[in-house]
Amino acid sequence: MITSTILKAGPGQLVEYLPDLEVERLAMTLVAFANGDGGTIVLGVDANGKPNGSVYPEDVEGVLRRAEMQCRPPVHTGWEQIDLAGASVVAVTVSRTGELHSLADGRVVIRMGTENRPLGGEAIRQLAASKSSGDYEAEAIPGAKRSDLDEEFITEYM
Numbered sequence: 764m765i766t767s768t769i770l771k772a773g774p775g776q777l778v779e780y781l782p783d784l785e786v787e788r789l790a791m792t793l794v795a796f797a798n799g800d801g802g803t804i805v806l807g808v809d810a811n812g813k814p815n816g817s818v819y820p821e822d823v824e825g826v827l828r829r830a831e832m833q834c835r836p837p838v839h840t841g842w843e844q845i846d847l848a849g850a851s852v853v854a855v856t857v858s859r860t861g862e863l864h865s866l867a868d869g870r871v872v873i874r875m876g877t878e879n880r881p882l883g884g885e886a887i888r889q890l891a892a893s894k895s896s897g898d899y900e901a902e903a904i905p906g907a908k909r910s911d912l913d914e915e916f917i918t919e920y921m
Contacts, residue, residue: 769803769854770812770847774877777802782815784826789855790833795872795879796857797838797864798890802874807852814850823853833867863891 774780779792781804789804796802807818823842831837842855865871871882873890882890 769805770808773812774810776800776874776876779804779877780808780810780812781806782809783817784822786826786829786833789826789830790866791870791872791879792874793830793838793840793855793857794834794864794866795874797834797860797862798872798894799859799874801857801859804855804857805852806855807850808847814847814852816850818851818853820844820851820853823855827855835865835867836862838864861894863887863894 769778772778777796777800779796779802781788781792784806789806792802792804796804805812806823807814807816809815823844827840827842831840838857838860840855840857842853845852845854863871871887871890872879873882874880
């Protein structure tokens with residue numbers, strides 16, 4: 764969900780603003796977020812987070828599917844429309860995955876700050892090795908309840 768915090772924070776490691784529905788730039792950002800910690804792409808806002816009125820929700824699904832088709836393996840997304848200051852904007856969410864993603868032309872990109880940067884040789888191997896190790900701490904345990912946890916550890920962690 765788009766929150767005022769996301770809009771106030773501006774583009775960064777986990778947020779990107781795209782003023783238009785550019786398939787290539789959208790695909791590159793999908794891959795960069797999937798190769799990192801995930802993120803939110805806000806479509807239809809300028810660099811300052813202000814709606815520009817150039818994105819129509821009825822066009823998003825087709826453009827998003829074309830962008831996803833450029834990702835290897837496919838990047839799974841979700842999106843929602845938000846009315847912001849009288850204009851529609853769309854937030855596309857990308858989750859972190861355990862797979863190494865690339866664009867159809869073979870480029871592997873990651874998110875570094877506010878930029879999507881291509882990786883080469885050794886950096887790709889390092890990213891692939893870190894992806895294959897799994898992120899078990901982030902996975903939910905089916906059937907787990909709060910009462911299963913040690914309150915002392917939770918209090919210490921917080």
